[in-house]
Amino acid sequence: MRVDKSCPSFDNEPGGRRQRMRKEKISIVLLGFFLLIISLFALMGQEGGSMMSVISFASSTPVNISHSSTDSGNPHVGADANQAAYVIWFEYAGNRKVYFSTNKSGPWSTPSYVLAIYSQSDEMGWPFFAVSRSGVGHLTYQDENPGIAYDIFHCSYNNGWGPVTNVSDNPGGSVYSGCAVNPLDNFVYVVWQEKTGHENELGVYDICLRYRNPAGNWSATQVLPIGGGYEPKIAFDGSGTAHIVWGTGHSTTLWYSRNGNPQNPAGWTQPVLIKYDNGEDWSFPKIDCDNAGNAYIIWMDGTAGNDEIFMRRVNSDGTMTQEVDVSNSAASSQEGAIAVHRESGKVYVAWSENGDIYLNAYAGQWTGPKNLTTSAEPSRMPSIAADSLGNVHLVYSERSGGNYEIMYLTTSQGPLPTTTTTSATTSTTSTSTTTSTSTTTSTTSTTTSIPVHPKPPVNPVLTTRLDGSETQKINLLTWQSNPANAGLTLKFYRVYRKRANMSDLDFVFVAAVPATVYAYSDEGLPLNQKFTYGLTTIPTDPFGLESDGSEFVTELSAFPPLGVVCKTVINNSLFRSEKINVIDWKRNHLNDAVTILQYNIYRKKTGQDDTQYIRVASVNGNTYEYQDRKLPSTDKYIYVLTAVDTGGFESFVSNSAGETS
Helix, strand or coil: CEECCCCCCCCCCHHHHHHHEECCCCCCCCHHHHHHHHCCCCEECCCCCCCCCCCCCCCCCCEECCCCCCEEEEEEEEECCCCCEEEEEEEEECEEEEEEEECCCCCCCCCEEEEECCCCCCCCEEEEEEECCCCCEEEEEEEEECCCEEEEEEEEECCCECCCEECCCCCCCEEEEEEEECCCCCCEEEEEEECCCCCCCCCCCEEEEEEECCCCCECCCEECCCCCCEEEEEEECCCCCEEEEEEECCCCEEEEEEECCCCCHHHCCCCEEEECCCCCCCCCCEEEECCCCCEEEEEEECCCCCCEEEEEEECCCCCEECCEECCCCCCCEEEEEEEECCCCCCEEEEEEECCEEEEEEECCCECCCEECCCCCCCEEEEEEEECCCCCEEEEEEEEECCEEEEEEEECCCCCCCCCCCCCCEEEEEEEEEECCCCEEEEEEEEECCCCCCCCCCEEEEEEEEECCCCCCEEEEEEEECCHHHCCCCEEEEEEEEEECCCCHHHCEEEEEEECCCCEEEEEEECCCCCEEEEEEEEECCCCCCCCCCCCCEECCCCCCCEEEEEEEEEEECCCCEEEEEEEEEECCHHHCCCCEEEEEEEEEECCCCHHHCEEEEEEECCCCEEEEEEECCCCCEEEEEEEEECCCCECCCCCCEECCC
8 A cells, every 4th residue: 555645744634545545446246235235224314303503612712732833633532521622633743743632620731742653654643532431542543563564553541641552463464443432341442454364366455353441451353254345433332332334445335334242253233335336435434323323424425526525324223314415515525524422312523625624513404514713724634522411522733823733622611520629718817016006907818619519319229121122121220319409509410330340440421311300211231231320410500519429229130030921730640630830931131141040939829918928949040930739729829930140149029920710
């Protein structure tokens, strides 16, 4: 692969790369087969709805966060659950150098040097940046492994930058990475294209994946069984399902796949065709998701006669909306970026056009393109993020004072305070001057008010049930207001979640619930994981503090079997008649995350109260029938069952089943 540098200030600029890059591509193989697949999906038009008001940024004047004497470009922004933004970018002075800044403490930090790209080849760099809701950043980029090949490298930020890891330490060349953080467990997933030796003679790249747990341990490299391609990008929805988009062939064709357990390479769905022959050699696909399982894909498209930014949504049920020309301009629209507010599904798409940065937003209807840049100087390379409260964070490169700087715009008023603010009191001690005629005393006192600091909710309760398909579960979290907050005006409750077997540091923010509501339904959850929840309280006072965490609540370890029924049979022989009650039940898929050791069978006579249930038998966890034999014909019985896991936890009782005749 080779790229010719055509801009004196920037390398790796996506907008011009399709004219500068020459790459090997192949025609689409088995296109008819995949077109048959896609024909199974019904196309859906845009939904109706009220027009979302045009986004209003907190300030019309962008903030210069790079403050450099050299050109700065390729910015990428991420946001945490506390409205803080994190930005990385390149500075171009000799080798490209990565710099970083964040406003998590309020004002923007002084730009800090992170690392330098070793190779000066024009193809090196291509950074990608993902930020978890707890504020851990993950940077991936491509660089030359001297004397070997191009590789994908990773470096993480957690109140400081960690060591660099060669993620794709394989013999083949590895380029054009994407990364994303699973919100359920904070594992980071990196995807890239690589010449692994599995590609055919025309040089189609395999798509590879590797993941890292929060402790820093990396998995082995997976070659995904979805076919070869270019420029893969990955995103996660609220249930921890991974979604990937990538391109193939000349005049790029776009494909999509998802996996509910991306650690299992066999779990990827059959590739779905997003767009055939979009008229571009390089279409730079991007993807983001909402918590409901919908995936939103944008790309640069040439089928309208000029470069445009198109979007298509893949719904959680596999159907797709029609493609939409988001930029819809007679000018060339390039360098598309997308962000989705995970809780509401609102979509924000930014791009560069004629030296300006444009934004279009969708919430039932599109607002229409809006020019966000007011400077007469050229602007380009937008990156956009949406935090959990729905605030938009936008960065881009703009010429200012003779060189390009990184500019920041946001709808947020700044990060929420999360640490205790000490009240400040200043006083001037009384002084007394005494003469023969008078005494003068002067006292001055100034005191700032103590920030509002509410208490957390009380009595959280968690109930778990299967959804209608019995393939996912729903956790309903309820709680009560804290009497200690009487007299305070509250804004909302924040819901946090982690895997039950993870540490408390792994809690991630999942929802903000209005202060008048005392329940949250967490839906679309996988059956093979159990979760723990906690809550905090946020006051309306903009200077108020988030409360401490509530008591934690965790899903029950074991759940009773389902569908318990009782059938009575009579075993007649020559000399006697035996009454037998046959009890049948089904496995409860809520127990998929545990091992059931045994089922306990309890019985009482019809008419007795529930305190008179007695255990009459236990069977192993792989048995789903019990025969209660030698019963007197004069009595009738009712049964309930419980499940016991290997830890000795016994579930609550199942539905009751009794004799009917």
